[in-house]
Amino acid sequence: MKQETQDRLKQIKQRFRLMMNGMASQSMREKGLGYSINWGISLPALKTLAEEYGKDYDLAIELWKENIRECKILATLIMPPADMKADLACLWVSQIPNQEVAAMVAFNLFQYIDSAKDLAFKWLASASELEQMCGYNILSRLFMRGEVLDSREINELFDQAKTALEGGSVSLQHTVVNMLSHFCTISDEYNKITKSAFKSYDLDIF
Incomplete structure (x- = not known):
């Protein structure tokens, strides 16, 4: 992983902690949405974050690897569609x-x-x-x-x-x-x- 990508991933995770919504996270767990980590952050907030970081293939790849709700969703928002080839899409859908x-x-x-x-x-x-x-x-x-x-x-x-x-x-x-x-x-x-x-x-x- 590039150092720049690693730094951005670390920064994003730190920001997630600050944005945590405990009530939303608990509600999702009760509905059966299981993740290793779920910060309960709203979709509008994640979209705003995605706009800030822009399209970034390398960062999207690393975010998707994380079993964290917000990382998965943010990955879908910042991956450039032109770079999402069929074989990669098949890998993601299987995960x-x-x-x-x-x-x-x-x-x-x-x-x-x-x-x-x-x-x-x-x-x-x-x-x-x-x-x-x-x-x-x-x-x-x-x-x-x-x-x-x-x-x-x-x-x-x-x-x-x-x-x-x-x-x-x-x-x-x-x-x-x-x-x-x-x-x-x-x-x-x-x-x-x-x-x-x-x-x-x-x-x-x-």
Whole structure:
């Protein structure tokens, strides 16, 4: 690790201690968001910190290695999307500790990389629910930006979504429903085919 990166990492950790929110940290632990260390720092505060440090590949790599909530989230905010190659994204997604980070890395970083859609579909078929959640979170963001799919992709998406709705956890099911709700808003046609495909699932999204 470069000395400059090491110094910045140390400084960030010191700042986290000063910014600690004990009540928020305790609340997250009670909700099952397990980290070795969780300072309970708010997302707006972390975004402000990210703007101060700017995009920094080396620092993001080192932050991600830490099993500290704030380090993981800050890493997703300062990693330059252009430097997040597919193999590195696959490594990071395999190291996601919980659903909060699965959302943060998708929203803050993965949705902006060149291979976002391809990786999302790859992760929908993963045996890991956290990887699946990350995939659905990416697609939600892409659909919010008007991303369209071809018929093969739509069929694959619906097949994977049905499997998740029928056998996944409540958290995964919620992520799938959220994704479908964004998919429906792209066009009247998408809304119609989604309504038809999921008519037996009693989804309150139409």
